[in-house]
Amino acid sequence: xxxxxxxxxxxxxxxxxxxxxxxxxxxxxxxxxxxxxxxxxxxxxxxxxxxxxxxxxxxxxxxxxxxxxxxxxxxxxxxxxxxxxxxxxxxxxxxxxxxxxxxxxxxxxxxxxxxxxxxxxxxxxxxxxxxxxxxxxxxxxxxxxxxxxxxxxxxxxxxxxxxxxxxxxxxx
Amino acid sequence: xxxxxxxxxxxxxxxxxxxxxxxxxxxxxxxxxxxxxxxxxxxxxxxxxxxxxxxxxxxxxxxxxxxxxxxxxxxxxxxxxxxxxxxxxxxxxxxxxxxxxxxxxxxxxxxxxxxxxxxxxxxxxxxxxxxxxxxxxxxxxxxxxxxxxxxxxxxxxxxxxxxxxxxxxxxx
DNA sequence: GTTGTTGCAAATTGTTTGCACTGGT
DNA sequence: ACCAGTGCAAACAATTTGCAACAAC
Numbered sequence: 001x002x003x004x005x006x007x008x009x010x011x012x013x014x015x016x017x018x019x020x021x022x023x024x025x026x027x028x029x030x031x032x033x034x035x036x037x038x039x040x041x042x043x044x045x046x047x048x049x050x051x052x053x054x055x056x057x058x059x060x061x062x063x064x065x066x067x068x069x070x071x072x073x074x075x076x077x078x079x080x081x082x083x084x085x086x087x088x089x090x091x092x093x094x095x096x097x098x099x100x101x102x103x104x105x106x107x108x109x110x111x112x113x114x115x116x117x118x119x120x121x122x123x124x125x126x127x128x129x130x131x132x133x134x135x136x137x138x139x140x141x142x143x144x145x146x147x148x149x150x151x152x153x154x155x156x157x158x159x160x161x162x163x164x165x166x167x168x169x170x171x172x
Numbered sequence: 173x174x175x176x177x178x179x180x181x182x183x184x185x186x187x188x189x190x191x192x193x194x195x196x197x198x199x200x201x202x203x204x205x206x207x208x209x210x211x212x213x214x215x216x217x218x219x220x221x222x223x224x225x226x227x228x229x230x231x232x233x234x235x236x237x238x239x240x241x242x243x244x245x246x247x248x249x250x251x252x253x254x255x256x257x258x259x260x261x262x263x264x265x266x267x268x269x270x271x272x273x274x275x276x277x278x279x280x281x282x283x284x285x286x287x288x289x290x291x292x293x294x295x296x297x298x299x300x301x302x303x304x305x306x307x308x309x310x311x312x313x314x315x316x317x318x319x320x321x322x323x324x325x326x327x328x329x330x331x332x333x334x335x336x337x338x339x340x341x342x343x344x
Numbered sequence: 345g346t347t348g349t350t351g352c353a354a355a356t357t358g359t360t361t362g363c364a365c366t367g368g369t
Numbered sequence: 370a371c372c373a374g375t376g377c378a379a380a381c382a383a384t385t386t387g388c389a390a391c392a393a394c
C-alpha cells in the first residue's frame with residue numbers, strides 16, 4: 001500500500017540488529033500484510049504468500065509470523081471462535097477491533113473508546129485492561145438491520161468489509 | 173454447588189421436551205460444570221468427567237457440550253489465544269469476563285460495565301455490542317503488581333483464582 | 345565460512361465423524 | 370421396541386518440530 005520497500009528495509013535493519021536475517025519468506029509475509037492493509041487470518045496470509053511466492057512453505061509462514069511478532073513488527077488480535085488475525089503494527093497506531101459475529105467483518109475503533117472503562121476496572125478491581133488484543137463481538141450495522149427484518153439474512157454472502165473471512169460453521 | 177439434583181432434573185425435563193434424553197455423560201458434564209462453579213476449558217471438563225465417570229468417552233464430552241449449548245443450558249466464552257471456556261448459563265446471570273494474560277485467571281464483571289460503550293458504538297457505528305461472549309484481556313491486580321516490580325514475576329506459578337488453567341507457552 | 349532459516353516430512357495436538365451397539369423412554 | 374446417544378477408532382485439521390540443505394551476512 002505505502003512504499004513497501006521502506007518497510008522491508010526498516011525491518012531488515014531491525015532483524016540484523018538482532019543477528020537475524022531478512023529472507024524471501026519474511027519479505028513475502030511482510031508484503032502480504034502490507035498490501036492487505038487489514039487484518040489477515042493465518043490461512044489468508046498463507047494464501048497470499050502462496051500466490052506471490054509459491055516456493056515458500058506453509059511452515060515458514062508460521063515461523064515468520066512468530067519471528068516478526070517477537071520483533072514487534074506484527075501484532076495479532078484474537079477474534080471470537082479461536083481465530084486469530086495478524087496485522088502490521090505501525091499501520092494506524094493502536095486501535096480496538098470489533099468483529100461481527102454473523103458476517104465476520106472486522107471494524108477498527110478508536111482506542112480511547114474503552115479508556116473510561118479501563119480506568120474504572122483499574123480502580124475497582126485493579127485490573128489493567130488491554131483492549132487491543134481481543135476483538136469485541138457483536139453485530140455490525142448491516143447484519144443487525146437484516147436480523148431485525150425477521151432473520152431473513154440467514155444465508156447472505158459474507159461481506160468482508162476489511163478483507164477478512166471466517167468460514168466457521170457453528171452458530172455460537 | 174447448589175443442589176445438583178434440581179439442575180439435573182430441570183435439564184432432563186428440557187431435554188425430554190425436545191425428544192432428547194438425559195444420559196450418564198450429560199449428567200457427568202453438568203455435574204462437573206456445576207461443581208466447579210466457574211469457567212472450565214474443554215480439557216478441564218474432559219478431565220473432571222474422566223475423574224467422576226471414567227467410562228465416559230472424550231468425544232461424548234464434546235458432543236454433550238454442543239447439545240447443552242443448543243439447549244441454552246451451557247454457554248461458552250472465547251478467551252484470548254483461541255481458548256474457550258464453558259459454564260452453566262443460569263449461575264449468576266449474564267456477566268462479562270476478564271482474563272489475565274499472564275496467569276490466565278478469569279474474573280467476572282458486572283454486565284453493565286460496557287453498557288455506556290455499547291450505547292456509543294451503536295450510535296456512532298451501528299454496531300450492536302455483545303460483550304459477554306468474549307473475555308476482555310489484561311493484567312489482574314496480582315500480576316500487574318509483580319510486573320511493576322521489575323518483571324521479576326516472569327516465572328511465578330500460575331494462580332488459578334477461578335479454577336482455571338491455560339498452559340500456553342507463548343508470551344503474546 | 346558461519347550460522348540463522350528454510351523446505352520437507354513426520355510428529356503432535358485438538359476436534360469431528362461413521363458405525364455398530366447400548367440404554368433411556 | 371424404537372431410536373437418540375454412546376464408545377471406539379479412524380479421519381481430519383491445524384500447528385510444531387527434527388534435520389539436512391541452503392543462503393544471508
